[in-house]
Amino acid sequence: MMEDWMPLSPNARALFSSMIGDAVIGKSVAESSTENRDGSLRVEPDIQVPSRITDQKNEIQNSVVGNIRSQLNPLSEQKLSSRGSLVERMAARAGFNAPRLKTESIGPNDLSQKQEIQTPCLTVPPDLGPVTLLDSPVFLSDTLVMPSPTTGKFSFAPNGSSRNSTLMTNNPDKGKDNLFEEIDALSFTFKPVTESGYTGAACKVNPSSLSQQSILDVNRFFQQTDFSRSSIQRKKSSDNISSEPRNFDAVGSIAGRSSPLDGPENEDADQRVNADPNVGGGPAEDGYNWRKYGQKQVKGSEYPRSYYKCTHENCPVKKKVERSCEGYITEITCKGAHNHSKPLVNGRSALGTSNALGDMQLDTTEQPGTGFSDHPFWPSVPQADWGQDSVELTPLGQEYCNGATSLPAQTHFQFELGDGVDGSSTFSDVEDEDDRGTHGSISLAYDCEGDESESKRRSLLFLLN
């Protein structure tokens, strides 16, 4: 179903995916990593998504997808329909069967009879119109739109006369109201991060209890990620870009979209959510501070390799990061061992920061101070092992490179092992790299502009998850 979002920017998709927990995210959640004999880590889909939460997410996501699609031009939709499921393509390329969102029970049984509904997840509840979603406060990116709760005014116009007519659909007011009604009904699943890291517990937070500032922060976040109606419209007007398969964060790879950067073809700088080098293999995504000291085009690699050093004094750790044309990490090689603990971030340890994204992680034992090991996107590495001069780890995964061919590129993480280190026995729990840095949904949390914003974004991610 991911192709349903193709016309959207990767950033938007990443964010949306994070928010609604699409099928692929479900896959991410459902997937667990297994350890191969050779020490590499591979993700395998073999864990079921908690049913209740998944059902709610699917319900919302189906509605959202359907509504968004209804806003897209027919051409894009047709192109989308003509493509196979991304999951299927991934499965074909990666050689595993990714779990699919079951949509048979949603909507008409005979979908083939309806051309406009050729892909799953298109059933839209009649009371949840496009405006419900597109006019959601978090979707509004410009100041011309109607006041919204995110602006602190929280007043809806009696009618939608002042809004963009092209996006208007039936029953706008009802849609908006329903948005909050539904949100309220569903409640957010808020997963707090404690000083010691992710607790694994989830608590419900009634949206009404959120502070105005929090809402404003959420809105600001969406604006920064350009996950807005205006961005969608821009995409509509540029089919040459939007119609191409692009990296899908949630599907993706380490996701730390890495923030999936917008491709070079996308010159709209404000849409670059993850143009930050931190995203993915860049500095900070693992809680440490890195300084790039070199970049080189390596023979045999289609992407330039970046060299990073840990900025901590006397810390010998270096890492090499290969990034695709879109900024997705295709390979990370970390060498050395940190001789220091993670720097504090916003009054809390980087560990906490890392775990902000770890709500999909399953019972990962915290390994404070072990570097990547305590990052939700990195496997747990016993301190003793990480203490070696170098550690090598090679989880494999896939990401989808944009570009004309949309060829998949393999994401490759590698920690160089020191002698006597059995990498195969040191890593026990790793997430699907699809959810890691090479894709935006996750990287957003690391795409920090500052401690404050980082903290706010973390909060947002909790809301979205």
Add this chain to the structure above:
DNA sequence: AGCCTTTGACCAGCG
């Protein structure tokens, strides 16, 4: 001012 990225040059290892 400090830190960062960028990027061309330089260095070392290897065949």
Add this chain to the structure above:
DNA sequence: TCGCTGGTCAAAGGC
């Protein structure tokens, strides 16, 4: 020794 390649340095510039 030479050429190739990967890794690093360091000046310049940006934020």
